[in-house]
Structures are given as C-alpha cells and as structure tokens.
Amino acid sequence: METNFSRIKETITDMSRFNSEGPGISRFSYSRDDLKARKYLLDICESIGLKVRVDAVGNIFARYEGLQPELEPVVSGSHIDSVKSGGMFDGIVGSVGALECARVMKENNFVPKRPYEVVFYAEEEGSNFQVPVMGSKILTGKLGIEDLKKMKTLDGETAYDTIKKAGFNPDKIPEDVIEKGKIKASLELHIEQSVRLDLEHHTIGIIEGIAGCQWYRVTFKGKQNHAGATPMHLRQDPMCAASECISKIKDMAKETTKTAVATVGFIEAKPNIPNAIPAEVSFTVDIRDISNKSMDDIAIRLKKEAEKAAKNNGCEVTCECGATSNAIEIKDYMKNIMKDEAEKLGLDYIFMPSGAVHDSNYMAEITDVGMIFVPSIDGRSHVPEEKTSFEDIKAGADLLLNTILKLTEE
Numbered sequence: 001m002e003t004n005f006s007r008i009k010e011t012i013t014d015m016s017r018f019n020s021e022g023p024g025i026s027r028f029s030y031s032r033d034d035l036k037a038r039k040y041l042l043d044i045c046e047s048i049g050l051k052v053r054v055d056a057v058g059n060i061f062a063r064y065e066g067l068q069p070e071l072e073p074v075v076s077g078s079h080i081d082s083v084k085s086g087g088m089f090d091g092i093v094g095s096v097g098a099l100e101c102a103r104v105m106k107e108n109n110f111v112p113k114r115p116y117e118v119v120f121y122a123e124e125e126g127s128n129f130q131v132p133v134m135g136s137k138i139l140t141g142k143l144g145i146e147d148l149k150k151m152k153t154l155d156g157e158t159a160y161d162t163i164k165k166a167g168f169n170p171d172k173i174p175e176d177v178i179e180k181g182k183i184k185a186s187l188e189l190h191i192e193q194s195v196r197l198d199l200e201h202h203t204i205g206i207i208e209g210i211a212g213c214q215w216y217r218v219t220f221k222g223k224q225n226h227a228g229a230t231p232m233h234l235r236q237d238p239m240c241a242a243s244e245c246i247s248k249i250k251d252m253a254k255e256t257t258k259t260a261v262a263t264v265g266f267i268e269a270k271p272n273i274p275n276a277i278p279a280e281v282s283f284t285v286d287i288r289d290i291s292n293k294s295m296d297d298i299a300i301r302l303k304k305e306a307e308k309a310a311k312n313n314g315c316e317v318t319c320e321c322g323a324t325s326n327a328i329e330i331k332d333y334m335k336n337i338m339k340d341e342a343e344k345l346g347l348d349y350i351f352m353p354s355g356a357v358h359d360s361n362y363m364a365e366i367t368d369v370g371m372i373f374v375p376s377i378d379g380r381s382h383v384p385e386e387k388t389s390f391e392d393i394k395a396g397a398d399l400l401l402n403t404i405l406k407l408t409e410e
C-alpha cells in the first residue's frame with residue numbers, strides 16, 4: 001500500500017481555499033472558513049465510511065474500524081487552523097496525511113487489527129484566545145470549562161461563548177476528556193518549520209524528543225549614579241554584570257548537549273537613560289532541550305554565572321523561574337519502527353529534536369507519541385511563503401502509513 005500523490009496535493013490545495021483574507025492563509029478555529037473546511041473534511045470522512053465524533057470544542061475524530069474494535073486505537077492527525085497570514089502547509093500536511101492513510105486502507109479493502117482514528121485538532125495556533133494548543137489541552141484534561149470562561153478574544157468575547165456560537169458544546173468537556181491508556185499511540189506528520197532538513201537535503205526527520213522549556217528572569221540590582229562623575233572602580237553597575245552573564249549563555253547551551261538552546265530575548269534597564277549607571281537590569285533566559293536534566297544543568301550553571309557576575313560588579317542578583325514545560329521523550333520502540341520503515345521505503349532520514357510545541361506535546365500526557373517532519377523550504381513557516389514540496393509530503397505520508405500499519409497490528 002502507498003499513498004496517492006495527486007490526491008494529497010489536491011486535498012491540501014482544496015483546504016487552502018477555505019480562507020477569505022490574504023495574504024497567505026488566515027483560518028482561525030470557529031470562523032466561517034474553519035466551519036467550511038470542517039465540512040469539506042467531514043464529507044471525505046463520511047464518503048469512505050469513517051465514524052465521526054466531534055468533541056466539546058470541535059476536535060474531530062474519524063474512526064476506521066479495526067478487526068478488534070475493543071482494542072485501543074492508533075490515532076494520527078494535526079491541526080486545521082492557522083495563524084494570521086500563515087501558510088497552507090502548517091497543520092494541514094499532518095491532517096491530510098493522516099486522512100490519506102485511511103483513504104489508502106479503504107481503497108485496498110484493508111482492515112487493521114486495531115482501529116485507526118484520524119484526528120483534526122481545533123485551535124492549535126492560539127489565534128483566537130492567545131492560548132496555543134487549546135484543542136489538545138482540553139481533550140487531555142489540561143484546560144476546562146472555567147478556563148474557557150476566562151480566556152478571551154481580542155474583542156473581549158470569552159472562548160466559551162465563541163465555541164458555543166460556532167455550534168459546539170463546551171459544557172460537555174468533562175465527558176470528552178480522554179484518559180491515559182485509552183489510545184494505543186498518537187502520530188503526527190508536520191512540516192519542520194525550520195531550516196535543517198532543507199539545508200542538509202534530507203527528506204524526513206524522525207523526532208527523537210520534543211523539547212521542553214524553562215524560562216528564567218535574571219535581575220541584577222546595583223547603584224544608580226551619574227555616568228560622568230562616578231569613577232569606574234567605585235561603580236556597582238548592573239549592566240556590566242548582566243552583560244558578563246549574558247555573554248556566557250551561548251556556551252552554556254553549546255557545552256551541555258547538541259540539542260540544547262538558550263536565548264536572551266528580552267532585556268530591561270531601569271531607569272533606561274543614557275547618562276546614568278542603571279539601578280537595575282533584568283533579562284529573560286529561555287532554555288530548551290529534549291532532556292529535562294540538561295535544562296536543569298543549564299539552569300544551575302546560569303545561576304552560578306549570574307552570582308559570579310554580580311560579585312564581580314558589586315551587585316545583587318535574583319534568578320526566578322517562570323513558566324516551564326517538560327521535555328517529552330519519544331519511546332525507543334517508536335523511533336525504531338519509524339527508522340526501519342524509513343529504511344524499507346528508501347527514504348533519506350535523520351533523527352532530530354522538535355523545538356516547537358505541537359498537539360503531540362499534550363497527547364504525550366496520555367499515550368506514546370511519534371512525530372515525522374518533512375522539510376520547510378528555506379525554513380519558512382507562519383508566513384504566506386511557507387512551502388514544502390508535495391514529493392516530500394508524500395514521502396512523509398508513506399512513512400506515516402507504514403508506521404500506522406505496524407502499530408495497528410500490535
């Protein structure tokens with residue numbers, strides 16, 4: 001069995017038409033275009049006899065029955081919403097790829113041992129309520145009705161009301177939460193959204209781990225004083241301390257693991273005027289890696305370097321941990337199946353980490369996950385120019401299909 005190139009291309013192209021506002025694709029969950037896109041997908045699902053269930057917030061599950069319906073299903077899919085002026089491949093590649101696998105099974109009259117379910121996640125991009133990955137957070141029990149009543153659109157409408165107006169029933173969230181162990185495995189095909197596969201000319205990235213994140217805010221306090229009249233040796237300059245510390249951060253990541261990254265993306269000086277030594281300088285450090293231990297190690301080193309820099313400059317320092325999310329480990333058996341199947345298909349693959357957050361991050365709370373990346377040309381994503389070749393998408397869909405076929409027989 002193999003996926004159908006023209007059908008994948010046609011379905012992805014069709015999906016890009018559910019978009020009324022250019023440039024690029026702006027299809028927010030619960031919008032008119034989203035409801036049209038859902039209808040289009042549901043019609044395909046029904047035409048091949050899938051049993052469709054739509055949950056409280058609009059996540060769609062379409063089931064291809066197995067020989068043993070009592071067994072936990074293997075699920076695969078991605079999101080069908082977009083950012084404002086995004087591209088036509090983000091989310092859609094994995095949604096259409098997962099649907100294609102069901103279409104292939106159907107046309108070959110193949111019935112797997114376990115059921116297979118295609119899933120289309122709602123509100124992944126956070127475009128409506130600035131809360132990303134909402135659909136999968138809700139179906140895994142990480143967000144509830146009360147949260148939806150607090151989350152708002154930029155126009156001030158609550159998520160609860162927006163979802164209700166679109167014809168879904170958020171009141172039934174509690175009964176739609178999927179418990180741990182009720183799904184055999186969850187797979188997601190996705191565009192890479194970065195440059196590595198394109199730059200190194202690989203077709204497939206088999207995800208070896210999904211990065212977690214730790215955010216710190218480092219604040220140096222010194223003594224505000226005149227920039228002209230204060231001799232250098234009498235200064236307590238928090239800017240000097242901050243710069244000493246920041247200059248070490250690149251090496252902290254590079255020397256810890258090959259996959260770790262650390263970024264200072266925000267810096268603030270008080271009072272932030274040109275002719276005074278600042279009283280206070282604070283900055284954020286965003287640490288990511290596919291191992292929780294390595295993130296912890298970097299954080300320990302960050303604190304040590306911050307203390308050293310404070311001491312060198314007669315300042316005080318605090319290092320507060322803000323948000324964190326755990327790294328997600330991909331099980332060895334999952335990586336091995338994908339590797340074996342990629343080799344059988346003769347695909348050029350590499351193992352790589354996933355740096356961005358996907359629905360799979362939350363599915364990992366309730367089941368084993370696997371992810372496949374296909375190249376983003378020039379690494380561009382969340383822009384109208386976002387592009388992935390249909391040949392690569394077909395290769396990714398074939399690997400997804402073969403992985404599903406293996407897992408549904410277990």
Ligand SMILES: [Zn+2]
Binds near residue numbers: 090
């Ligand atoms: Zn996406």
